Amino acid sequence: MRCYSIHWKKSAVKELKKLDKGIIPEIVNSVNDLAVDPLPPGCKKMRGSLQTYRIRKGEYRIIYSIEHEQLIIHVIRVEHRKDIYEKFNP
Template identity: 45%
Template sequence: MASPTYRITYKGSVAKELRKIDRQTQKRLLAAIEGLATNPRPDGVKKLKSKYDQYRIRVGNYRVVYEIADGQLRVLVLRVAHRKDVYLR
């Protein structure tokens, strides 16, 4: 049985964050985000403490913070930022 495919959605500020990143890293980040559609909890994923259903994946020196809504088969990307900046908000 094939695993379900999740729909990827983005918080509005993610596009602005991605524009600040060089093209090669953007491509790596977008490939990792697209991979969440088939596997929202890949190897190396970390559930964030004190956050309900928020997770983060590492892509080089960048982090992708997202929420998983299993009931709706949806992944909401909340933040994409350099590791030194991602948890400041």
């Protein structure tokens, strides 16, 4: 089975650090799970983008893109569901 590498954008890391400390390990675990299964059950494709998806973790959303040829996942945004879509522009 192929394993993807995870690359975090600097802005996604900054957003992650601003979140509630209790949810951070859960979000990091969910992102790490993407290395084995980049399209887990419940993931949704983002409109207007070819390889951008989102997964839910409670009240939070993780937006990421996949480069299948290079086996790379780019974590783009991590934020509360009420805020994440306002600033996202594919």
